[in-house]
Structure formats: structure tokens, C-alpha cells
Amino acid sequence: MFHSLFLLLFWCPFMSPTSKQSNHPSAALSFDDPSAFRVKSFSELLRALGVFCFCSFPMLVNNCGKLMSISRTLLGRRGLSLLLRPTVYAQFVAGESESEIAQAMRKMSSLGLRAMLAVPIEEDLGESTGEQRYDNNMRTMLECVRISHSNTWSKDPMMQLKLTALLSPELCVKLTTLIAKQPYDLTMVVRAMDGEAICFPGLDEHERAHFLCALRRLNTIAEASVNKVRVLVDAEYTYMNPALSLVTMAMMKKFNRDDAWIWNTYQCYLKESKSLVLEALRLSQDEGFCLGVKLVRGAYMDKERTLAEKEGRPDPVHTSWEDTNESYNACLNIMLDAISQTPERYRIIVASHNEESIRLAGTRIAELGIDKDGGAVCFGQLLGMCDHVSLTLAKEGYAIYKSVPYGSVEDTVPYLVRRAQENRTVLQGIRKERDLLKQEFYRRLWRSS
Numbered sequence: 001m002f003h004s005l006f007l008l009l010f011w012c013p014f015m016s017p018t019s020k021q022s023n024h025p026s027a028a029l030s031f032d033d034p035s036a037f038r039v040k041s042f043s044e045l046l047r048a049l050g051v052f053c054f055c056s057f058p059m060l061v062n063n064c065g066k067l068m069s070i071s072r073t074l075l076g077r078r079g080l081s082l083l084l085r086p087t088v089y090a091q092f093v094a095g096e097s098e099s100e101i102a103q104a105m106r107k108m109s110s111l112g113l114r115a116m117l118a119v120p121i122e123e124d125l126g127e128s129t130g131e132q133r134y135d136n137n138m139r140t141m142l143e144c145v146r147i148s149h150s151n152t153w154s155k156d157p158m159m160q161l162k163l164t165a166l167l168s169p170e171l172c173v174k175l176t177t178l179i180a181k182q183p184y185d186l187t188m189v190v191r192a193m194d195g196e197a198i199c200f201p202g203l204d205e206h207e208r209a210h211f212l213c214a215l216r217r218l219n220t221i222a223e224a225s226v227n228k229v230r231v232l233v234d235a236e237y238t239y240m241n242p243a244l245s246l247v248t249m250a251m252m253k254k255f256n257r258d259d260a261w262i263w264n265t266y267q268c269y270l271k272e273s274k275s276l277v278l279e280a281l282r283l284s285q286d287e288g289f290c291l292g293v294k295l296v297r298g299a300y301m302d303k304e305r306t307l308a309e310k311e312g313r314p315d316p317v318h319t320s321w322e323d324t325n326e327s328y329n330a331c332l333n334i335m336l337d338a339i340s341q342t343p344e345r346y347r348i349i350v351a352s353h354n355e356e357s358i359r360l361a362g363t364r365i366a367e368l369g370i371d372k373d374g375g376a377v378c379f380g381q382l383l384g385m386c387d388h389v390s391l392t393l394a395k396e397g398y399a400i401y402k403s404v405p406y407g408s409v410e411d412t413v414p415y416l417v418r419r420a421q422e423n424r425t426v427l428q429g430i431r432k433e434r435d436l437l438k439q440e441f442y443r444r445l446w447r448s449s
């Protein structure tokens, strides 16, 4: 048994200890030290090695959705749960019950990491659910605010929010088309959040009623979280992002007068990302609100490209990974410059596993004299991924968050499948983490023999 596990772990493809990034703009931050993994138990090391080995097979990651349904048919719901719980689920999900989540958060906190809870609910076109379901989702989000805040050990808590869990994707698409022709006034959206029965131009009675309900739901969540938990709104697809941004900006206008409690996400794989960040800065100055930015590369590249090709429009995504990197670093510099001038008005989370961008952020933070842990700049990675980066950042005194999904195996499997497919370039590039884990594994074997 041990022999076959050993073979599986160490004879998987891409064994060479290659780092994805080689040009270090700064020697200040080094992510090459396997001792970061000394905090992991032996079983955690084995689990991470096994899961990353699985993820290094593109065929398995690309077809993980099909594999899950085949396994469910063969093993049944309970059997699948028994298979996933100690492996993939334990690697990427905090748990299901509040005590499991609290335990995971406490452990992170002891390692200098902060938790950013994420409820794995989202919808795409054709998956819309009724008003009742959106209300239930709101209650789940309110529960997330409570859990994030109730744990006294979690400093400056954050949570992620997918707007399509509260507002139908179909309406987001319609709003995106409407506001491209005639932008809605932010004040009007804020008034609707306050309960005014606004007539939004272009919407029929049913759409208007749903939009008003959704804005009330968002208002309830924002009211519950302000002064307690920072709410980071996720970016989704370009065919709905302008609508998501409209609503998020209205929330910022209402709730971010003195501090950034509501944040928006900017996807740097988009050709328009730099102008979107500049536009957000301008709007925050004109409207007098504080701006919180989650800076990501973007998770929906393949779908964006396929759709653009099908509809005969130009690809909205940069043509190469290098162009996306350049765009990410340019947006990062814009935000860090703004923060260095008025740190109390702007905040950014560098939400990336990319060592080069993280090093660049570290270098610029030092050059611009920004406080490492002053709250204006922090870093974010997904739970279970790139722990060597997260732990090193924590050791160096930066504020670092792990995006932490939680829920039952049944509820989180669709989320994990989507994330695995969206992040497969990252998952398949985690050779370095696997090599560092192996080094730590060998060190322990050597010590014990």
C-alpha cells in the first residue's frame, strides 16, 4: 500500500523542480524555502502531495466534472463523500459545521494567516432560481458575516460575495446591455437600496420587481457587515460584469464614506482592465467614497474566448499570459501609487499566486513606504494552494488572507469542479509547491530513519 502511494506521489509527471517564474524583480521575497511546510502534519503533507499529483494530470483536471458524476453513480452519494472528505475536500474546503470552520480559522490564525470566507453559491445563465431561493442565499450570506465576525481571533475579517447568488444572471445581462446605451445614475440605485420603488428605464415590471428585491437583499448584507466584515464582490463574466460593478459601486457610495467595507474585483486578463481601474479611482474621487480593489488575473478565460468567437466579437482577453501579467502589474502599480498618497481612502488585495507579481508588490510597498500591515495592502490566495507563498508572506509581516470555501461535500463539489477547471493553468503549474512538499517529506523520512 505504502509502496504504491509512494510511486503515485513521486512518479507523477513534471517532476523537475521548475519554478514558473524565473525573473525576480527583487530578492527581498523568496518562496523557495521548504521549511515553510514544517508547520504541516505528516498526513497534511501526504494529502497535499496526493492531491497536487492528481492535479498535475491535465486529463483528470479537465474531466473532473465527469469523473465526479461517474464516481457518484458507482459509489453513491455517501461513498463519494467518504472518498472526497479526507482528500480533495480537506485540502480545499474548511468544513461544514461552524465548529469545523472555526477550527480551520483558528489553525490559520496560529500560522499568521487570515480567513476570507466564501460561500460556494453562484449562478450562470440558464441556472436562475426563484426569489425564495435568493432570499435563502441572503440568509446564508448573513450567516457568513456572523461567522467571519464572531471569531475574535480573526483580525480585520473579509468575506467574498457572488452577486449572482442574489441577483439573476439574466437580469445582469439585460442591465449590462441597457447601461452600455444609457448609464444608470448611482444615486438612483442607492435610493432603491433604501427601499424607494424606483422605475429603472428599460426594465419590465417583473425585472424591476426582482431588481428592487435584489438591491434590498444587498442592502441588508451590507448593513450587517459594515464596521465588522469587509465584503469583496467577485467579478464574473464580461456579459454581466458592468451590471455587477454598477451595483457594487452603488454599495460603495452608500457604505464606504469613511472606510472601504465594500470592494470590487478587477480581472487583469481583460484588455479593458487598466481603464476600468482608472475609472473606478476617478468615480471614487468624484463621488467621495473609499475604494477597495480585489486584483485578480481572471478565472473565465476559456469561456470568454469561446463566446467571443461564437458571437464574432473581438476577444476581450489579452492575447498572451505575458500581456495579462503586464496588465496585472500595471494595475497593481496604479493602486499602490494611489495608496501611497492617501492610504486611508484606498485598499487593495493582491489576489494572486503569481510569485513575480507578489514580489513586485513587496518591492513597491517598500519603495513607496507603505505600511506592510497597515490595512491598505494585503495578499490573497486560495485555501490549499501555494501555502509556501502565503506562509512566507505571513512570516515577513504582510497581511495575508486565504479564500476559504465552506459547506457540505454535496454543496461544494460543483464549486470545486468549476474552480479546478477555471484554475487548471495554476493547478497544473504547482510543480514548485509539490517539489517543496517533497523536500519536506524527504527531510522527515530522513530524520525518522
Ligand SMILES: Cc1cc2nc3c(=O)[nH]c(=O)nc-3n(C[C@H](O)[C@H](O)[C@H](O)COP(=O)(O)OP(=O)(O)OC[C@H]3O[C@@H](n4cnc5c(N)ncnc54)[C@H](O)[C@@H]3O)c2cc1C
Residues within 6 Å of the ligand: 233, 234, 235, 236, 265, 267, 269, 296, 297, 298, 299, 300, 301, 317, 318, 319, 320, 321, 322, 324, 351, 352, 353, 354, 380, 381, 382, 402, 403, 422, 423, 425, 426, 429
Ligand atoms: C483570493 C482570490 C479571489 C479571487 N476572486 C476572483 C474573482 O472574483 N473573479 C475571477 O475571475 N477570478 C478570481 N480569482 C481567480 C483568479 O482570477 C485567477 O484565476 C487565479 O488566481 C490564477 O491567477 P494567478 O494570478 O493566481 O496565477 P497565474 O498562474 O500567474 O495566472 C494564471 C492566469 O493568467 C491568465 N492567463 C493564463 N494564460 C493566459 C493566456 N494565454 N492569455 C491571457 N491570460 C492568460 C488567466 O487569468 C489565468 O487564470 C480569485 C483568486 C484568488 C486567489
